[in-house]
Amino acid sequence: MTPLSARSASLTGLEHLQSIVDGTVPPAPISQTMGFDLVEVAPGRALFAGTPTAAVYNPIGSVHGGFAATLLDSAMGCSVQTELPAGVGYATLELSVNLVRGITAETGRVLCEGRTIHVGRRAATAEARLTQEATGKLLAHGTTTCLVTDLSA
Amino acid sequence: MTPLSARSASLTGLEHLQSIVDGTVPPAPISQTMGFDLVEVAPGRALFAGTPTAAVYNPIGSVHGGFAATLLDSAMGCSVQTELPAGVGYATLELSVNLVRGITAETGRVLCEGRTIHVGRRAATAEARLTQEATGKLLAHGTTTCLVTDLSA
Amino acid sequence: MTPLSARSASLTGLEHLQSIVDGTVPPAPISQTMGFDLVEVAPGRALFAGTPTAAVYNPIGSVHGGFAATLLDSAMGCSVQTELPAGVGYATLELSVNLVRGITAETGRVLCEGRTIHVGRRAATAEARLTQEATGKLLAHGTTTCLVTDLSA
Amino acid sequence: MTPLSARSASLTGLEHLQSIVDGTVPPAPISQTMGFDLVEVAPGRALFAGTPTAAVYNPIGSVHGGFAATLLDSAMGCSVQTELPAGVGYATLELSVNLVRGITAETGRVLCEGRTIHVGRRAATAEARLTQEATGKLLAHGTTTCLVTDLSA
Numbered sequence: 061m062t063p064l065s066a067r068s069a070s071l072t073g074l075e076h077l078q079s080i081v082d083g084t085v086p087p088a089p090i091s092q093t094m095g096f097d098l099v100e101v102a103p104g105r106a107l108f109a110g111t112p113t114a115a116v117y118n119p120i121g122s123v124h125g126g127f128a129a130t131l132l133d134s135a136m137g138c139s140v141q142t143e144l145p146a147g148v149g150y151a152t153l154e155l156s157v158n159l160v161r162g163i164t165a166e167t168g169r170v171l172c173e174g175r176t177i178h179v180g181r182r183a184a185t186a187e188a189r190l191t192q193e194a195t196g197k198l199l200a201h202g203t204t205t206c207l208v209t210d211l212s213a
Numbered sequence: 214m215t216p217l218s219a220r221s222a223s224l225t226g227l228e229h230l231q232s233i234v235d236g237t238v239p240p241a242p243i244s245q246t247m248g249f250d251l252v253e254v255a256p257g258r259a260l261f262a263g264t265p266t267a268a269v270y271n272p273i274g275s276v277h278g279g280f281a282a283t284l285l286d287s288a289m290g291c292s293v294q295t296e297l298p299a300g301v302g303y304a305t306l307e308l309s310v311n312l313v314r315g316i317t318a319e320t321g322r323v324l325c326e327g328r329t330i331h332v333g334r335r336a337a338t339a340e341a342r343l344t345q346e347a348t349g350k351l352l353a354h355g356t357t358t359c360l361v362t363d364l365s366a
Numbered sequence: 367m368t369p370l371s372a373r374s375a376s377l378t379g380l381e382h383l384q385s386i387v388d389g390t391v392p393p394a395p396i397s398q399t400m401g402f403d404l405v406e407v408a409p410g411r412a413l414f415a416g417t418p419t420a421a422v423y424n425p426i427g428s429v430h431g432g433f434a435a436t437l438l439d440s441a442m443g444c445s446v447q448t449e450l451p452a453g454v455g456y457a458t459l460e461l462s463v464n465l466v467r468g469i470t471a472e473t474g475r476v477l478c479e480g481r482t483i484h485v486g487r488r489a490a491t492a493e494a495r496l497t498q499e500a501t502g503k504l505l506a507h508g509t510t511t512c513l514v515t516d517l518s519a
Numbered sequence: 520m521t522p523l524s525a526r527s528a529s530l531t532g533l534e535h536l537q538s539i540v541d542g543t544v545p546p547a548p549i550s551q552t553m554g555f556d557l558v559e560v561a562p563g564r565a566l567f568a569g570t571p572t573a574a575v576y577n578p579i580g581s582v583h584g585g586f587a588a589t590l591l592d593s594a595m596g597c598s599v600q601t602e603l604p605a606g607v608g609y610a611t612l613e614l615s616v617n618l619v620r621g622i623t624a625e626t627g628r629v630l631c632e633g634r635t636i637h638v639g640r641r642a643a644t645a646e647a648r649l650t651q652e653a654t655g656k657l658l659a660h661g662t663t664t665c666l667v668t669d670l671s672a
Binding site for chain 4: 431443
Binding site: 177178 | 462504
């Protein structure tokens with residue numbers, strides 16, 4: 061579980077994420093390590109893009125499932141964050157991922173869009189789809205269950 | 214879905230993975246990118262170890278859930294692979310992950326053990342637990358559903 | 367895993383389900399036991415409706431999570447079935463369910479719509495949402511992973 | 520989500536469940552509808568038993584996946600409940616189920632054992648396995664994510 065830091069507690073979730081898109085706040089180190097970026101946010105929605113390389117391959121010549129899981133988790137968590145007021149944080153409790161097509165370096169740029177399903181006072185759910193940008197083909201999809209927490213409590 | 218390569222089709226799954234542990238076959242590039250290694254395999258079991266660093270952090274000062282998901286996916290997939298004869302491959306269809314404690318660089322070395330639950334002729338399931346080595350505390354756990362495929366068919 | 371019976375192997379999945387909607391083939395016994403019906407099918411889509419009663423309550427005065435899980439499983443499995451040609455069956459490998467609002471006898475009639483996400487040659491995924499008919503409020507949602515099997519093989 | 524009723528708030532979770540095993544408190548109506556009983560509880564553990572009949576069949580001649588999902592949900596939720604003090608309730612947020620072998624009326628009596636994995640202050644996880652009593656063969660397994668709530672707050 062990843063409590064939202066004190067530093068960002070004065071911004072709404074959407075403001076915090078927009079500042080990452082705008083480049084005024086640094087992105088997640090893991091996004092540089094794995095090669096993806098947050099490119100767009102709106103209420104209930106977060107879009108990431110990335111281009112998988114050999115650095116995220118498994119031993120048998122294709123992209124590791126962890127690449128898709130990391131992107132889907134990012135997109136789903138951030139979509140929940142876009143709906144949270146200042147002073148309210150969230151933590152991912154659970155993540156389910158379906159891998160429906162293999163991914164390789166030839167897949168090229170991929171898009172991962174997360175959307176909230178239900179944001180309640182104490183828990184939230186969201187879903188995301190990972191697609192190949194060139195063709196729109198679905199590569200993977202997922203759902204998540206998050207805990208919503210009042211940081212001032 | 215990640216079909217097992219033709220090159221490894223002459224080895225059993227366990228032989229293939231043991232050669233990675235022994236260092237005679239190179240590990241997954243993603244394991245170097247994210248900082249973990251396959252350290253032990255046995256029938257129905259695979260153990261990974263790693264030490265999370267700032268390179269796998271999320272924007273809010275802790276380890277991204279994708280780190281745990283990638284390790285759990287690796288451990289579960291490899292545990293299934295240990296039970297497959299030569300000429301039989303597998304692909305991860307689905308992955309569920311629960312994150313139960315936050316992880317930071319201060320967590321230190323972590324262990325991730327995967328164990329098969331059921332390996333059938335056409336599908337297999339496995340589970341894994343991610344723990345802090347120093348304390349044995351549970352950090353995350355997961356289950357997976359894999360497709361088992363006859364590579365000669 | 368539930369292989370499709372030999373009897374229905376001459377119909378497409380959609381034809382088989384339409385005959386249940388039409389009443390020319392008897393519904394699932396469990397649908398009478400738990401109080402729901404298949405009311406509409408179309409390619410990639412299946413709609414169930416039901417009215418929960420005290421017969422599906424848990425010990426603490428509300429509808430058991432198994433009621434939602436059973437409806438979601440039915441809707442998702444049937445949505446996959448609508449896309450299968452004659453001679454091809456499926457089996458549910460995995461099912462994930464999120465319960466987002468409590469259900470009681472006062473909830474009244476509920477609708478459960480399943481939709482396919484990806485139907486491949488060997489595996490398929492689908493999702494479903496359970497809503498209160500009177501208000502359209504989301505009660506639960508889920509995803510599934512199915513094995514697709516050639517019954518003639 | 521299913522808040523624990525006010526009536527049972529003076530008992531620990533284990534005391535409440537033991538009174539169902541002992542028959543001094545009535546069981547869940549759904550357990551009679553679907554044909555299973557809570558037979559044993561201990562800290563971190565709950566055991567159900569049942570015998571599937573034609574009443575829980577799908578349209579194609581075998582037991583509906585909802586039967587396994589309902590039993591697994593019951594066993595996992597109750598295992599969490601055994602660890603909760605008086606005045607603390609829980610609600611199932613999410614449930615994942617894997618179906619590994621078909622079930623029919625010939626399967627006979629089945630056992631479903633739930634065990635907690637992690638019970639925290641705000642969330643809990645548990646797992647369960649459904650087996651054929653006569654052979655010990657695994658039929659299905661699952662995991663759950665629960666919200667833990669202070670009923671006095």
